[in-house]
Amino acid sequence: MDRKIRENPELVSKLSGIPYRSFEHVLDTCTRSLTTEPPPSRQSRSPTLHRIAVSMELSRRIVTATGTQRLEGYAERYMDTFVPWIKLHGGWGKVLSIDRTEEWD
Numbered sequence: 876m877d878r879k880i881r882e883n884p885e886l887v888s889k890l891s892g893i894p895y896r897s898f899e900h901v902l903d904t905c906t907r908s909l910t911t912e913p914p915p916s917r918q919s920r921s922p923t924l925h926r927i928a929v930s931m932e933l934s935r936r937i938v939t940a941t942g943t944q945r946l947e948g949y950a951e952r953y954m955d956t957f958v959p960w961i962k963l964h965g966g967w968g969k970v971l972s973i974d975r976t977e978e979w980d
Contacts, residue, residue: 877936877937878940880936880937880941887940890941891941891943891946893946895949898950899953901933902953906926906929906930909929923957923960927954927957930953930954930957934946934949934953934954937950
């Protein structure tokens, strides 16, 4: 996805200049369409956690493809909308059942 965005200068230009509400709409629309099925992983059965993961990945790809600092701020702002849910469920450690600290691809 990010390669396809980078290969289209007009799309990069349009994405780089979008306002936050449009960025939010793109992520909302994509995450809704990509999270209609339950996540394939047995580890997570939460639709909200699946939506968070998809949102993070889409944001990362858009920010990487455009290289726009402002969109990075938009991604952080968008992810803040999940903070109440994460806190309600005991924080990241409990939401993800983190027993050890490792990096995963």
